[in-house]
Amino acid sequence: SAVISQKPSRDICQRGTSLTIQCQVDSQVTMMFWYRQQPGQSLTLIATANQGSEATYESGFVIDKFPISRPNLTFSTLTVSNMSPEDSSIYLCSVEDPTTGELFFGEGSRLTVL
Amino acid sequence: DAKTTQPPSMDCAEGRAANLPCNHSTISGNEYVYWYRQIHSQGPQYIIHGLKNNETNEMASLIITEDRKSSTLILPHATLRDTAVYYCIACSQTSYDKVIFGPGTSLSVIP
Numbered sequence: 650s651a652v653i654s655q656k657p658s659r660d661i662c663q664r665g666t667s668l669t670i671q672c673q674v675d676s677q678v679t680m681m682f683w684y685r686q687q688p689g690q691s692l693t694l695i696a697t698a699n700q701g702s703e704a705t706y707e708s709g710f711v712i713d714k715f716p717i718s719r720p721n722l723t724f725s726t727l728t729v730s731n732m733s734p735e736d737s738s739i740y741l742c743s744v745e746d747p748t749t750g751e752l753f754f755g756e757g758s759r760l761t762v763l
Numbered sequence: 764d765a766k767t768t769q770p771p772s773m774d775c776a777e778g779r780a781a782n783l784p785c786n787h788s789t790i791s792g793n794e795y796v797y798w799y800r801q802i803h804s805q806g807p808q809y810i811i812h813g814l815k816n817n818e819t820n821e822m823a824s825l826i827i828t829e830d831r832k833s834s835t836l837i838l839p840h841a842t843l844r845d846t847a848v849y850y851c852i853a854c855s856q857t858s859y860d861k862v863i864f865g866p867g868t869s870l871s872v873i874p
Contacts, residue, residue: 653806691848691850691864691865691867692807692850692864693864694862694863694864741806749856750854750855750856751797751809751812752797752799752862753809754807754808755806756806757805
């Protein structure tokens with residue numbers, strides 16, 4: 650299993666600012682995933698982050714808005730840039746067990762944009 | 764669009780078995796059925812997965828039909844703590860970069 654820590658757990662931000670969310674895993678993993686969960690909705694995959702390469706973004710998400718770093722096999726960051734109230738969501742980091750395909754999730758970062 | 768369909772909500776009496784259905788009629792031969800649940804304000808939690816055989820672990824049982832077009836997650840003795848949104852996902856075992864979460868089933872366990 651993997652234990653994932655996310656920071657911050659929650660934050661309230663002003664429109665137009667940017668926030669960086671950190672994701673730390675207690676073991677080395679190849680693939681890390683960032684999801685968004687808007688209020689009352691299911692999870693939507695933002696991007697896949699592999700160490701040593703550019704993140705792969707899903708349709709509707711772009712690097713300028715959600716830049717991702719993956720400096721090593723245990724850490725990743727997601728930045729939400731130039732925030733608007735529509736970015737108010739829970740952002741979740743996830744990793745995969747390569748043997749079973751099981752996904753492990755962090756507790757999420759709840760972002761409120763005023 | 765999600766590859767699976769689930770009822771949006773279900774109720775279950777505490778102590779009874781909760782049977783959560785999932786339709787995955789377009790599942791391909793190398794895709795597994797995974798179940799997760801998300802308790803309010805927490806990250807999703809893995810429950811169980813299977814390919815074609817029925818599976819059981821300490822949390823639940825998974826029954827997959829012979830044609831693999833549908834499955835049922837069984838919580839044998841539901842408790843109030845099982846109240847959550849349950850997600851059924853069909854995907855290959857090592858290719859999570861295209862996992863699509865559907866809306867899931869909101870299970871309410873009633874005292």
